[in-house]
Amino acid sequence: MPTSAMTALATITLGSAQASVTFSGISSAYRDLVVICHYKAASSGSYPIVNFNGDLASNYTWVEAVGTGSAASTSKNAGSGEPYIPFGNGYLPSDNVNPQPVIINVLDYSAIDKLKTALIRANASATGVSMVTGRWANTAAITSLRINGNGVNIGSGSTFTLYGVSA
Amino acid sequence: MALLPLGIWAASGAGGGGATDFQLISTQVLTGSSASITFSSIPSTFRHLQVRMTLKDSNAGATMGKAYYTYNGDTGANYAWHYLEGNGSGMGSGWSNTYANSIYSVATTLFTASAHSAHIMEIADYSQTTKYKTTRILGGAAPSIYGAQSVSLTSGLWMNTAAITSLTIGAQSGQNFVSGCRFSLYGWN
Numbered sequence: 001m002p003t004s005a006m007t008a009l010a011t012i013t014l015g016s017a018q019a020s021v022t023f024s025g026i027s028s029a030y031r032d033l034v035v036i037c038h039y040k041a042a043s044s045g046s047y048p049i050v051n052f053n054g055d056l057a058s059n060y061t062w063v064e065a066v067g068t069g070s071a072a073s074t075s076k077n078a079g080s081g082e083p084y085i086p087f088g089n090g091y092l093p094s095d096n097v098n099p100q101p102v103i104i105n106v107l108d109y110s111a112i113d114k115l116k117t118a119l120i121r122a123n124a125s126a127t128g129v130s131m132v133t134g135r136w137a138n139t140a141a142i143t144s145l146r147i148n149g150n151g152v153n154i155g156s157g158s159t160f161t162l163y164g165v166s167a
Numbered sequence: 168m169a170l171l172p173l174g175i176w177a178a179s180g181a182g183g184g185g186a187t188d189f190q191l192i193s194t195q196v197l198t199g200s201s202a203s204i205t206f207s208s209i210p211s212t213f214r215h216l217q218v219r220m221t222l223k224d225s226n227a228g229a230t231m232g233k234a235y236y237t238y239n240g241d242t243g244a245n246y247a248w249h250y251l252e253g254n255g256s257g258m259g260s261g262w263s264n265t266y267a268n269s270i271y272s273v274a275t276t277l278f279t280a281s282a283h284s285a286h287i288m289e290i291a292d293y294s295q296t297t298k299y300k301t302t303r304i305l306g307g308a309a310p311s312i313y314g315a316q317s318v319s320l321t322s323g324l325w326m327n328t329a330a331i332t333s334l335t336i337g338a339q340s341g342q343n344f345v346s347g348c349r350f351s352l353y354g355w356n
Contacts, residue, residue, distance in 0.1 A: 005191040005353055031194075031351065032219055061309040063316030065253025076255025076316045077309070107285040108221050108349065117221070117285040119305055119318075131253075133272070133307025133318040139281050165219070167194045167351040 030164030085134030213354030268323030
């Protein structure tokens, strides 16, 4: 009998604003991870960030391309690395009406012979659309994934679902 | 319904199921170098296809490479594509109509040995015989080589209404995909 190649592992729904959400104890049984977020910031003024396995050192490199409706621009990590992979085109909206979808793909997250590369798509109705690729310079399997509001709390009602993709 | 990667909604299966809406068809992981890989005998039983890839080509002289893909063995001038790319310093875009469609932001052997680029490719309505085939690819790499980062969106058109039964993905001319590259083909309903 055919089986699904995408398995829902966990869902987090915020009943109140908080600084971050973390998926921990992630099984290494899959090939890729997907996090589907419906994201609302508790207030404006920052952009969310993602980290793996509790690593908050400057072990991340990234590049972003953004379209705001009036301009297209691109930015990248400073120097040799930063302590996170950002997403959200400046910031994601803080209104209660329009939380925005964010999809984070991490391919080969459990492959211990590869550094980890994430692909992120984010939309923000107030600011535009963005695509980000980021790399975590570690070959360890990802066992935890943290999304942090980066100085601005993640808003109540935001949802995050983690999937494992088999290969 | 479930929101699948890159924002495509998948209807639940009949009878309240949905457990088989997204299925692995085939995975290839290179154990040596290869100029290309092919998925053949792709069944027509799904609605859309998705390919998830981690790539690196053998070009040691470039900070970022490209790859190509063709359908059903067609190497005629039946393809057209556009791309949008950001590299942290400037935005790039372009288009072409030619003998294959392109994949941007491919890692090269200039990268650290364990570093690859990541790509998600989606083909909507691949088995419909009334439509030309359109493809969307999100890809990127952010190596430690400062200034070599790249993230891109690519769209591709194959001007043929035949159902896709095979997909060939190849490294750019003169190069090979290196050992460790992974190609996973999924069908979803």
